Amino acid sequence: MSRLQFEDNWKGVFEGAEFAVSESVWEKVEMDLVKMENKTNKTRVIFYQRLAAMVALFALMMATYIAYDSTSEHVGELQIAEDNISSDTKEIENASGSLNQGFVASKKEDIDNVVTTSSSQQGSRAALHSNTRSGLVNEATSADERPFHLLSDLIAFVPDFPPVEVKIKSKDFYEPNFPRKLPAMPTYLMASNTNDKGNEKLFASLGFAGGSYNPGAVSSSPSALSNMASRDSFIMAQAEPQSEQASMGTAYSIGVNAGKQLSKRWAIQSGLGYMVQNIDYTSNYTSVTPDNSLRAAVSEYADTETMIAISPPYSIRSVNKYFSVPFQVGYKLVDRKIGLQLNAGVSTDFFLNNTLKDDSGLTESYTQSAGDGSPYRSVNWSGLMGLELSHQLADRYQVALVPGIRYALSSVLKDDARVSYNPLVLDVGLRLKYIFK
Amino acid sequence: MLTEEDLIKGCAKGERASQKALYERYCQKMMAICLRYAKSEQEAEDILQEGFVKVFSNISKFRAESQLATWITRIMINTALNKQRSKVYMVPMLDVNEGHLIQEEEVSLSHFHMKDLLKVIQSLPDGCRIVFNLFAIEGYGHKEISEMTGISVGTSKSQYNRAKSLLRSKIEMLQKEKLSYEQATI
Secondary structure: HHHOOOOOOHHHHOOOOOOOOOOHHHHHHHHHHHHHHHHHHHHHHHHHHHHHHHHHHHHHHHHHHHHHHHHHHHHHHHHHHHHHHHHHHHHHHHHHOOOOOOOOOOOHHHHHHOOOOOOHHHHHHHHHHHHHHHHHHHHHHHHHHHOOOOOHHHHOOOOOOOOOOOOOOOOOOOOOOOOOOOOOOOHHHHOOOOOOOOOEEEEEEEEEEEEEEEEOOEEEOOOHOOOOOOOOOOHHHHHOOOOOOOOHHHHHHEOOOOOOOEEEEEEEEEEEEEEEEEEEEEEEEEEOOOOOOOEEHHHOOOOOOOOEEEEEEEEEEEEEEEEEEEEEEEEEEEOEEEEEEEEEEEEEEEEEEEEOOOOOOEOOOOOOOOOOOEEEEEEEEEEEEEEEEEEOOOOOOEEEEEEEEEEEEOEEEOOOOOEEEEEEEEEEEEEEEEEEE | OOOOOHHHHHHHHOOOOHHHHEEEEEHHHHHHHHHHHOOOOOOOOOOOOOHHHHHHHHHHHHOOOOOHHHHHHHHHHHHHHHHHOOOOOOOOOOOOOOHHHHOOOEEEEEEEEHHHHHHHHHOHHHHHHHHHHHHHHOOOHHHHHHHHHHHOHHHHHHHHHHHHHHHHHHHHHHHHHHHHHHHOOO
């Protein structure tokens, strides 16, 4: 007989063979499954505890930042109110001597026709100024007159309560008796239940993000328009040309990334992104082009060479567009089906253009890109930091929620600009990741 | 009656009823496999228990590229190998080529009881028993066995030949016992 027959004989005997199994086996299997489920629940609880702690920390940081920001803003507002009161007083004094003068905003006389408004408009504007002024004075007065209580004064108002005596009857008092104490198990003793990500070498992701945008403007020198106004009695007589920036804007971005898993915990990623940052202004003047058309303008980018005209206050949306190349290093804090990664890095941001849009249609939109004549730097660098809360959708797909911070390491405006802009973007992104295995 | 697909979905959700139904459908078949790899019934039950826990915890990874029975069988075999790995120390013996095998007349196994044959297999040394099961009954090649167990191809072949000669002698003894018993009963 051949060797094959030997194997066939044995194979034939056990093909489809079945043996009875004792009931106790299923009971043991069931017990193991229950243990496993408890363990999973325990690790899940630990994971959610850690996640909650991180979210709380993040929220605390955000709250601290917002509180700090609003405090500094409030101080700024009070300062502005004080300045306005003093400037309004001066304006009243000057207005009596120059009532017959029109609303001329430029040094050049040929612009007079463009910007001079009717007497009814003058009347309404005067009323507006008067109202604003009185409002500010009232506000300031009410702020000054507000009673200021010392803590000692407040304590004086608190009535004396008689001391409360708490009596516990000893026979009714029940002291709970805990049968055992739960052991505090150090993490290194816990069984590892991590996913096998050893093959996860390369990955690509597509994502978008949206959030708040704070330009982080800091004035380094008086506005060109202020200088101009101080030299020009026509402007001084009516109103100072100024624009006011909203404290917060919006930002959104889309991008593609590719990365590599360097080790079990560390990963690097880079990519390409398109970023838009919006912020609103209220301006009371426009710039006048050589062909006598009015163009949206804000004081930050004005220069003494541009002709300007005073206008009723109008809203402008400033839109900055960038093309960015981020580079980030990631460290996996939690490596499970739901994972958590801390990312940090830098981004090279290429300025594309800035558009000042006037939605009311009073003035023309104005777009300027980078270059010699532009106040914007062509290239900026931003620091990036964020978390990546990922969920394994399938074997090769992950979806991730990415809250992050982007802070410009240097001003996006050139050194000779009167203001310094270090934008801070706090956003939350959604990212779809494909893993090459 | 639940279909296999329903059972898999239920088990993936962690439904106990589906898990029990799946267990009941395959436990006896898997017990037969475990018994071949174990030295005793108790050890076979341990393998079966551990194997089914692995099946339930990994069933979400089952992609239906193979039959469910094949997938579970593979898990049981791997569990048995892992259990044996610590105690099995397979020494490479004579590296025998197929050409050198002694051609002997095979005894037909059809008239033996399965339980007796199982006892014969269980009486083999650990290394021989594993290689014999993998090669003769599961149908793996020596190269695959060497990858699965971490031994060389030569060791696998020599272990198999040793298992074969031991089985022959044990079957002969069993046959003699059977004949003498039959003669005594006549």
